[in-house]
Amino acid sequence: MEKIKTLADLKRKQEAVKSQVNLRDRASRAENLVQIKVAMATCGIASGAKEVMEYFVEELEKRNIEAVVTQTGCMGYCYAEPTVEVKLQDAEPIVFGYVDTKKANEIIERYIKTGELVDGIIPKNYETIN
């Protein structure tokens, strides 16, 4: 094992190992972060939701956007899979349909970064009970 010889070493080490736990740190303050839910039912997975989810996880990390990416069950819009729900801080969640990696890129660049709405929004047509 490599020795930690100085405080600078220790800080470097912390940076290096932070990624091991930042999923946990973020989960504890999820409501202040971008929350993304990828519908991962059979229909979603068949239409490529797995790749989309991976894309979100990796790209958000690369672009230094703190986010919590989770999977969820079928949202009911099977015709528009893969569907992705994005909730920005202090905003209502918005569902996007037909999300492939290209669309995901657009969502990150335009909606998440600037709040600008992009095509492909599925209007909320139901009520939920809590």
Place this chain on the structure above:
Amino acid sequence: MSKYKMHILLCGGTGCQSSGSSVILDNLQKELLMKGLSDEVQVIRTGCFGFCEKGPIVNVLPDNTFYVEVKPEDAREIIDEHVIKGRQVKRLLYVDPENKQHVPDSKHMGFYKKQLRIALRNCGFIDPENIDESIAHDAYMALGKVLTEMSPTEAIDIIKKSGLRGRGGGGFPTGLKWEITSQSVSDKKYVVCNADEGDPGAFMDRSILEGDPHSVLEAMAICGYCIGADEGLIYIRAEYPLAIKRLKIAIKQAEEYGLLGENILDTGFNFKIKLRYGAGAFVCGEETALIHSMEGKRGEPANKPPFPSVKGYLDKPTNVNNVETFANIPAIILKGADWFSSIGTEKSKGTKVFALAGKINNVGLIEVPMGITLREIIYEIGGGIKGGKKFKAVQTGGPSGGCLTEKHLDTPIDYDNLIQAGSMMGSGGMIVMDEDDCMVSVAKFYLDFIVEESCGKCAPCRIGNKRLYEILDKICDGNGTQEDLERLKNLSNVIKDTSLCGLGQTSPNPVLSTMTNFWEEYKEHVHDKKCRSGHCKNLLYYVIDPEACIGCMLCVRNCPVFAITGERKQSHFIHQDKCIKCGACMEKCKFDAIHLTPDYVMA
């Protein structure tokens, strides 16, 4: 970055392990392997979550789902439903006892809402056997800061300014202790961590060591730098095998990284830590007895002064602090004295970890700001008394403490208020009692413990406590007299005034405190021969219900001491002066006409 998209945190504290969390761990990993998800989902065994009542606990992240009372066979459902399909397993969620609603995450549970976790900051959140996870959560950063930016005096000043007081029970200001030890002149000094947690029902030190051992190691090194010591010793009881195992792993990993050992962080500071095992004697939590035990001598206390900070382990200046005290140190260094002293009350700063036990719904480990009321702890965090019964008292401070009653429910809890109320902070055990508990028996229970644990060095403690126990036993048996009550009080005060060490000086506290708060119950035991809770078996009476008795003579014939009289087809009667309470009559009666009552019925 790590590839994992999900983390499953599983409680690996002693409590949850004994309810099968290791098997759950195996099953979760097996399921993940079978479903090809081992690279996407990481299972981490953490320290105690604190919510031991509902253990074993499984926390799924990032959506922060909190599963309780998980069984090994539930592993498959968690993986299939939650991990693969993204659906919460509803039946494993915590159910709010008040509105019967499922609570999906810990933030909305009453148990966690009022807590503030400083000493337990990483417990239940990191893998205690992986130093990298600790480092990611700032472990050894405070040590780095102290070594590179501060002189020992500056660091001691921060601790002094923070107002941190010893969490082992005494409440001595930590910074002051460090200062005194730092001023002792010697070629060699020691830092000792007191992990000899002996109060019945207390397990906060164990949980900290099991859940976040590096916080204690780091703090000991900081202390070593401040007082001028290069060696630390952890005195831990051998009954804590899991804590010992994790400490050993932690020490080894810290040494491999060079965070303990020679020339730490290139500052020329050396510090090593060793373990010393105790055999679990209560008195060894007292610092002089602890030091004797570490030296290989009998675990008996010595007169103070000289204090250990002047003459301690191997006659060298020694700084002894409790586990929880140490666990606070790194947070204070990193966040500052002002931050810490903004929490708590005027004279008691910061938070305190309590082990909630007894007749309470949410048994577990909690950390709350000083100044919180007993009512908040019992009814909001603890979820109220089990079975909706009536609250009677809380025993704090273990066998050296006392009990708090209904009238103390709204007293802010801190060191000084507890002492004023006739109890003490102690190490933080809180045993909740309800209307079914007999306070005389409670005092007897603690005395029994003290008699067992008295080291025998001084007469008041060795002989006096034995006599106290005998008197209490006599009262519980229904043979107590008014003189016994007076003797109880006098003897208690003598033991208090004349014992050698803290154990003896505080041992009569449970008696004195129950006598002050529940004098009525003592009187009832002695004068009315009645135990209102029905706990003292000898003070229960067998009586025959004249309505239900058909006069079959069965009990009359079976009574071995001829205490039952009555004619055939007329209801019978038990003469209490003859009855030996064997219960044979109740067992034989076919009409459920005989029952027990706490009220003595005269013939």
